[in-house]
Amino acid sequence: MKALVYTGPHRVELQELPDPSIKRDEVLIRVRAVGVCGSDLDGFLGKSKKRIPPLVLGHEFSGEIVEIGRGVSSFRSGEAVAVYPLVSCGECRYCRSHRCHICPQRKVFGLDFHGALSEYVAVPQQCLFRIPSGLSFLEAALIEPLANAVHVLSKCPSVPDQTGLVYGVGPIGVLVYLVARHVGARLLAVVDCNPQRLGILKNLGADLTVNSSEQNPVETILAWTQGGGVDFSVDAVGHSICRKNAIACTASGGTVIWIGLAGDVCEIDGRAVVTREVEIRGSYAYGRDDFTRSISLLQQGLVPLKPLVSEVQMEQGQQLFEDLASGHTSVMKAIFVI
Template identity: 40%
Template sequence: MKALVYSDWDQLEVRDVPEPKPQPGEVVVRVAAVGICGSELEGFASRSPRRTPPLVMGHEFCGEIQEVGAGVSGYRPGDRVVVNSVISCGRCPACRDGQSHLCPEREVFGMKRPGGFAELCAVPAATLLPLPEKVSPVEGALVEPLANGVHALSLVAQRLPETVLVIGAGTIGLMALQVAKAMGAFRLVCADTNERRLEVAHALGAEPVFNPVRGDLVAAIREFTRGRGADVVIDAVGASVTRRQAVAASRPGGEVVWIGLHEDATELSGFDVVLGERRISGSYAVTPRDLQAAIGLFAHGKIEIAPWVKPFPLAEGARVFRELVTAPPEDYIKALLLP
């Protein structure tokens, strides 16, 4: 079968590799579409030890079951499925509490084990969710990033927040924005340093949008909210400066969710947090419930992907990967590969 192989540092190529066989408890999925994730681009560009070649990456994928291994019930060849990017042990307290994404033994596809940048991928049956006919393969591959947006907003206690600010109009930010919209948030505001991305955010319902290069984001949000601040702020960048802005732009008693992972160390005003009783939550990956909710949002036509998602054949994978690492393209934000 063909796979996009990360063969050595800085080397990616499409080549023939042996077909996987399902181990007991696994199925082999014929991949229909797979997303290229920002974490994979950053890992490749920075030679991260979390993704060491030789490796087939890819953790955002859907497809059709080709072969079912021993001991798997409830799935048959031909079933359309989405794969949870996180593989968990299923036995520990976190897994038993429905928090499989926090399992200490968790693994992600395309890190220690082969992922979905290939025609076929062996996956544990416990990671599967059925994909309804009305959700397309391209949407199916976006279920995982959409579920990241669902997960971020599931950590927010306020129902029907008035103003939601999303910092960062990349894939996760645009998904979080659309989840907030589907939840009934009254006003959506988006900030990004890239004008093209702001146009997309605006087309998806953000009004107004802010470019922090042109002026002070926190002051603009305060002014827009009559001095109060946003009820909910999602930081989908994860830089020290955006984490600080997220806290400062939230209202007293407001909620901040950090989902971006751009940097580790963060300088923050402790007074803003304590005196304003602001709550900061970290959001990592997804639960099966988030994936289920994301499939529902696609099935009910709540999510727009047309202006910013672009699929490519797997054969172009190496070129597209390099293009995304080098400079953000003008005509799309999220790339998918179709094996």
């Protein structure tokens, strides 16, 4: 089969690999659409310690079942499915309490083993979600990133009627924005340094767009909220300054949720966190419930494909990753069509 293989920092190659074989509880999927995640880009750049070349990247994907293992009873050949790409142990305290996404033994497609940027991939049946009729393979590749956004906002005590801030509007930030809007946030501001992305958000109805390379984000957000700060903010970047600013922009007693992973250790104003009782929460991936909710939101047409999604072919892989890494691209969310 054809596969796009990460062979070393700054390099992906289209290669011929043997078709995967399936185990008893697995199905073989003919992959149809694979989204590119910020973490795949980190992998491409050699910044992701766990992505060791040679590795097929990609964990946001959908496709068609073409073969089923002997132990698979609830799925049939020909069905369209999306994949929950985390494989957990099923036994630890996290797995037993519906938090399998933070299972210490979890393994992830395209990270711990080959991912989906290929024609075929073997997937355990526990990871499969049926794609409802009416959703395309392309849309179904958005279930995973949208589930991240759903999970982020589940960390917020309340969103309806609240004022919120999304710091960084790459693919995840945009989806967080759309979900927050959908569940009834009153006013939403976004911060980014990419004017094209801010333009898209303006068209999607953002109440305030702040270009952090031209304006001071903290001053601007505080002025916009009459000095009080927003009720909740989401950092979808992860650089120290973004995490720090998200706290400074948040009202006393408000909530800050971090999902961005650009940096590890960061400097924050601990005094502000204590004396203003700002709550900081981390958000990682999604539970199965978030996946289900994401599917229903896509069915309701929450995500407008036109301004957000660019379709690409595997042959364009090297160029696409280079463009995304350079930051000089109008591509918001790239999805490989295979």
